[in-house]
Amino acid sequence: MSDECIHGFEPGMCATCFPKPVPEAPIVTAVQPRPRGTATRGRAAPTVKRVAGSASVADIGEQRVYHLTHVSNLPGILTAGTIVAGLEPVVDISPAGARAERDSVQIPGLADAKLADFVPFFLSPNALMWQSIRSGTAHPRVSRDILNSDAADFVLLVSTVRQLIDSAKVFAVTDGAAEAERTRFGVNKVDAEAMLRRLRSDANPDALLEAELFVQGSLPLESVSLIGVAHDKARAVVRQILVEADAEAKVAVYPPWFAAE
Numbered sequence: 370m371s372d373e374c375i376h377g378f379e380p381g382m383c384a385t386c387f388p389k390p391v392p393e394a395p396i397v398t399a400v401q402p403r404p405r406g407t408a409t410r411g412r413a414a415p416t417v418k419r420v421a422g423s424a425s426v427a428d429i430g431e432q433r434v435y436h437l438t439h440v441s442n443l444p445g446i447l448t449a450g451t452i453v454a455g456l457e458p459v460v461d462i463s464p465a466g467a468r469a470e471r472d473s474v475q476i477p478g479l480a481d482a483k484l485a486d487f488v489p490f491f492l493s494p495n496a497l498m499w500q501s502i503r504s505g506t507a508h509p510r511v512s513r514d515i516l517n518s519d520a521a522d523f524v525l526l527v528s529t530v531r532q533l534i535d536s537a538k539v540f541a542v543t544d545g546a547a548e549a550e551r552t553r554f555g556v557n558k559v560d561a562e563a564m565l566r567r568l569r570s571d572a573n574p575d576a577l578l579e580a581e582l583f584v585q586g587s588l589p590l591e592s593v594s595l596i597g598v599a600h601d602k603a604r605a606v607v608r609q610i611l612v613e614a615d616a617e618a619k620v621a622v623y624p625p626w627f628a629a630e
Contacts, residue, residue, distance in 0.1 A: 429565050430531030434490035434582050435597075437462070437499055440524055440606060443596075447614035451587040452526060454488045462502070464512045471510070471548045476541060476583075478556040484547055487583035492542075492568065494525060494597070494626040497578050504629040510546075520627040521599035524607060530565065530582075532592040534558070539585040544568060547581055595619040599627035 436452055439460035446452055461468070472485035491499060501508035503520045533540050542564040545552040555564030561582075568576045596618050598604045604620050611618060 428531075429562050429569075430529065430534065432492065432530045432565055432569075433494075433594075434492060434528050434530065434533070435494055435496070435499075436488065436490050436526040436528075436588075437496075437523060438526065439518075440522055440603070440610075443524060443607065443610050444614055446526075447590070447611065447616040447618075450616070451589045452488050452584075452593075453587045454585070455485050460515075462512065462515050463510045467510045474547050476556065477554050479539075479541075479585075482585070484583065487541065487585050488588055489547075490528070490582040490584065492565075492580045492582055493577045494623075495578060495630070497575070500578075500630050503627060520629070521603045523599075523627070524603075525597035525626060527594045527597055528588065528592050529594060530562075532594070533582075533584060533588075536589065536592045538588060538592075541583045541585075542568075543581045543583070544576070545579045545581075547583070590616065590618065593618060595621045597621055597623050597626050599624060 438446070439458070439462065441459040445456065445459065449456075455472070463471070472483060474484040476482040476484065476487070498508055498510055500506070501511055502515060502518065502523070505516045507513075507516065540558075540561060542555045542561040543552050544564060544567070547554075553564070555561040568580050571577075596607055598607055598620060600622055604622050607620050611620070
């Protein structure tokens with residue numbers, strides 16, 4: 370670990386310590402999220418700024434996925450050694466009604482499988498729901514109490530599609546919020562990867578920000594690449610939780626993931 374940067378990343382992997390060259394004449398657009406059915410109709414969401422073409426990826430296996438949770442839920446996850454679908458959290462991000470509506474969604478193509486049986490992941494550290502929490506903006510899947518929280522009170526458990534494939538886990542990809550009427554699912558490995566490719570090449574810059582990935586049952590901590598935190602104080606808190614749980618994980622400080630847009 371001695372060759373990591375101060376933020377916990379391996380050499381060359383930290384955008385702060387090893388910034389990428391600024392592209393010539395970047396095209397910056399300000400967009401609003403497209404409506405995705407009744408579940409999100411009429412709700413305000415933060416403006417998103419993106420650089421055109423920044424979502425391209427050569428290998429879908431390297432696509433990162435992000436599980437958001439409150440730091441108070443981390444001890445239970447570490448003790449179990451896995452992120453478990455439907456586990457009762459110490460701090461719940463979503464209101465009970467929204468969670469019940471969402472968990473009742475049937476996964477197409479999988480007999481008797483409901484969303485409650487799957488662990489949710491964002492496909493971007495700037496997912497719209499997470500941006501809402503960071504900026505204190507109302508969102509149908511975020512409790513009012515959570516909007517008063519500090520973004521540093523949360524952690525992002527990061528994995529990759531390749532790690533999901535290697536773990537032989539069943540996973541599904543959606544092109545929007547899973548509970549929305551028009552959302553499409555890619556369920557088996559071939560369809561899920563095809564959905565990811567379409568999302569990465571979508572002309573709509575919000576595509577990845579609304580999309581989700583779901584892992585059936587649970588995801589072992591061995592498949593988690595790192596735990597992302599907001600600053601050094603948050604990293605110290607997480608490392609102490611790791612010690613108390615007798616667990617090991619890379620903890621990386623990456624402020625852009627936690628900054629209000």
